[in-house]
Amino acid sequence: MTKMKFKMSKKPGIPKGTRDFSPIEVSKRNYIFSIIKSNFEKFGFQPIETPTFENSETLMGKYGEEGDRLIFKILNSGDYLSKANDEFLANKDSLKLTTQISEKALRYDLTVPFARYVVMHQNEIEFPFKRYQIQPVWRADRPQKGRFREFYQCDADVVGSNSLWQEVELVQLYDSVFTELGLKGTTIKINNRKILSGIAEVIGASDKLIDFTVALDKLDKIGEDGVKNEMLEKGISGEAISKVQPLFNFTGTISEKIEKLALLLSSSQEGMKGVEELQFICENVTEIGLQSANLELDVTLARGLNYYTGAIFEVAAPEGVAMGSIGGGGRYDDLTGIFGLKNMSGVGISFGLDRIALVIEELNLFPETVTATSKAMFLNFGDSEAKYAMKAVTKLRQNGVKVEMYPDKAKIGKQFQHADKRGIQFAVLVGEEEIKNEKFTIKNLTTGEQESLSYEDLLKKLN
Amino acid sequence: MTKMKFKMSKKPGIPKGTRDFSPIEVSKRNYIFSIIKSNFEKFGFQPIETPTFENSETLMGKYGEEGDRLIFKILNSGDYLSKANDEFLANKDSLKLTTQISEKALRYDLTVPFARYVVMHQNEIEFPFKRYQIQPVWRADRPQKGRFREFYQCDADVVGSNSLWQEVELVQLYDSVFTELGLKGTTIKINNRKILSGIAEVIGASDKLIDFTVALDKLDKIGEDGVKNEMLEKGISGEAISKVQPLFNFTGTISEKIEKLALLLSSSQEGMKGVEELQFICENVTEIGLQSANLELDVTLARGLNYYTGAIFEVAAPEGVAMGSIGGGGRYDDLTGIFGLKNMSGVGISFGLDRIALVIEELNLFPETVTATSKAMFLNFGDSEAKYAMKAVTKLRQNGVKVEMYPDKAKIGKQFQHADKRGIQFAVLVGEEEIKNEKFTIKNLTTGEQESLSYEDLLKKLN
DSSP states (O other): HHHHHEEEEEESOOOOOOOOOOOOHHHHHHHHHHHHHHEEEETOOOOOOSEEEHHHHTTSSHHHHHEEEEEEEOSSSSSTTTTHHHHHHHTTHHHHHHHHHHOOOOOOOSSHHHHHHHHHTTOOOOOEEEEEEEEEEEEOOOOOOOOEEEEEEEEEESOOOOHHHHHHHHHHHHHHOOOOOOOOTTTEEEEEHHHHHHHHHHTHHHHHHHHHHHHHHHHHHHHHHHHHHHHHTTTTTTTHHHTTTTGGGGOHHHHHHHHHHHTTTTTTTHHHHHHHHHHHHHHHHHHHOSOOOOOEOOOOTTTTTTTOEEEEEEEEEEEOOOOEEEEEEETTTTSSSTTTTSSSOOEEEEEEEHHHHHHHHTOOSSSGGOOOOSSSSEOEEEEHHHHHHHHHHHHHHHTTTTEEOOOOOHHHHHHHHHHHHHHOOOOOOHHHHHHHTTTTEETTTOOOOOOOOHHHHHHHHHO | HHHHHHHHSOOOOOOTTTTOOOOOHHHHHHHHHHHHHHHHTTTEEEBBOSSEEEEEHHHTTTSHHHHHHHHHOOOSSSTTTTOOOOOHHTTOOOHHHHHHHEEEEEEOOOOOHHHHHHHHHTTOOSSSEEEEEEEEEEEOOOTTBBBOSEEEEEEEEESOOOOOOHHHHHOOOHHHHHHTTTTOOEEEEEHHHHHHHHHHHTTTGGGGGHHHEEEEEEEEHHHHHHHHHHHHHHTTTTTHHHHHHGGEEEESOOOHHHHHHHHTTTHHHHHHHHHHHHHHHHHHHHHOOOSOEEEEOTTOOTTTTTTOEEEEEEEEEOTTTOOOEEEEEEEEEEGGGGOOOOSSEEEEEEEEEEHHHHHHHHTOOOOOGGGGOEEEEEEEHHHHHHHHHHHHHHHHHHHHHEEEEOOOOOOOOHHHHHHTTTTTOOEEEHHHHHHHOOEEEEEEETTTOOOEEEEHHHHHHHH
């Protein structure tokens, strides 16, 4: 037992919040990536990639105080303390020392690096610029179920176009990806920052807007009275609440909802602009038609409130799957202002890879072929047989067939077992007899069926 | 000028040694990745992925003192100084402080994380395990032309098999990848650590082995006398040199070279084992045949001398292209020993993505289709025309055609210019007339040809 314990403690680990991905996991994730990617390209988006780490000043201050804390910083190389401030060291002032011993930090999202990219390369870029980016990001968050310190983001954004057709296309893009993934019945929720501003204007309480939407979002759970009580508790006046009474019975088709909003927000110029935008997007999406997703107008949707300036999107998994949002996005009117390039409107959406993978797993929607390993394994009966086998293996590969040969002349049972454990469908046997007759004996490891084939027939069978 | 300077200084940058990749660059790199990947899979390798950062103890001490210095360390989160040693701080002892304020570090290569992976997951893995891994690595090297601080490695390794068929297949794998990339005439150099040990034994100077091979490698440039002088200068005795006289006229076919080595190393048991291994690999590779690469036995090849224990590989670009090696690898008998799992032999090869991309660029071998953008751009003549166009765009995308619509009702000249600058081949015009006749006017932007097509014919034309 002591020996065992010793061995256990020597075993290496990985940092918390990170993951190893096994062949099956990589294959499943690549399946999702490839569908997202091919749809991005069908919709005219082009790939860019940015470095894993950025200069700290590019990232710091862009995600709020909490964000700054969650950014992974890279220690400067070499004698990094030589120029450090003695006082900071003596006081063990971690915060102040950081900027002196660390100049680089890991990417925290893909939006800020994209903004930085657009500003740096503005003279090479032909606007409007539709870019996609599929890369990992890192956050020093407390890891928990479904939340990791390293995870992928899959973003598609357009920069340099105010056209609402972008929003129409982004809704279609969500529909297209989820349809191709077999994930039917997702709900694409849409709202508009200007609608929210309009509501705030009408109730005369801009500072209470988040409290208001959070409470309103509970309508299904706690009922109209419950919601109103919560609003009152949060300091929203009864008068204000009565002004937006229609929101408590906010049902009907999208166009009926838009009509209600137009009445409700008629006194707010910004609110009415939001109504107009929503109308354009929803009308066109509805008329052109979605393949499998449902579009829903959700006035409680307020993600990234301080960030978005127009449309806000969020995607919910099909009903019955308990999972937070599997995608989100929106329009932000001043994407690149933080880096000195003004008046660049951006609009984009993001796909949550980890959650999408969990949903597809739960609904058993991964095609069997995704995790396909080699099509056949040639058994090894010794060097001269192996040489004959390897010639066939080589030709098969040149014809695009995934095959392999067991590398050692091990016991045949062991070789069969290896093929079986690897999930390989066929074993090919080449012994003296086969070499003499220029044949290959192929055995289906599932059915046990066995036949003797020429090389040409073998190729046909495996191709 | 002052204003300009001010603007310039505000412009964001990226850390030295890192790169942004534009759409064309990403597409070109993805083209290479996808050929490497599909060949890895044809040869039975399966993908794994490991985290970007590892626990420091996993990486430190594995790459020598220089390596330790070049590893990027991540600063601990939070109040990282609270438990730091006061003396280290007072003395500004960067080296000693590092382990107290940093527990994680960026991946330096893919081999050590792979060894860690094998040990951690040994109970789930079915051996022999053929894995491939295509991920970036980071080194705090001084950046220079063609050397970056962030770059991709593409590795294929087999662990848990002593069979020399692995080496045969790895040579074939190189050949297969470079052939498919159109890179014909690469030279796959092969040597064996045991041959080098044998030479050291024969000349009685193990400690001078590197000096010996470095000098011998200059034979073409400085001639036999030059090489011998350099060896003498390095302290290799004339007697020792005369013992390996055949190496100074080391020409002929591979089998002739192997015969010479067998004579030369007959007194060294290890050397003769190396001869036997080389013979097996080269004979089988030659008999089965390579598609476009040349196999060359190079006794001066000594890369990673302290690391490899058997075969050593290196690939040179086709003649006439000035470029260092574009790939390398070999066998290392104790891959996982560093993490406590003994007797796991590994053998693998690596592809140098950046250099391969440079070679393919220089030889103009990227297919035109690699950087293909959308097939057609629909012009925008206003909202009602755009809606009609978007219906066709949507259907075309559902049929897998990459198309887009210009988002705004801009001047037509501007729209054409955008399509042109983006390298889009066709423009599709939809005005009142087209809507009335249910037609689409398609214009070839290269030839200027224009025709009026039904949706079905449009689909045929673009598909």
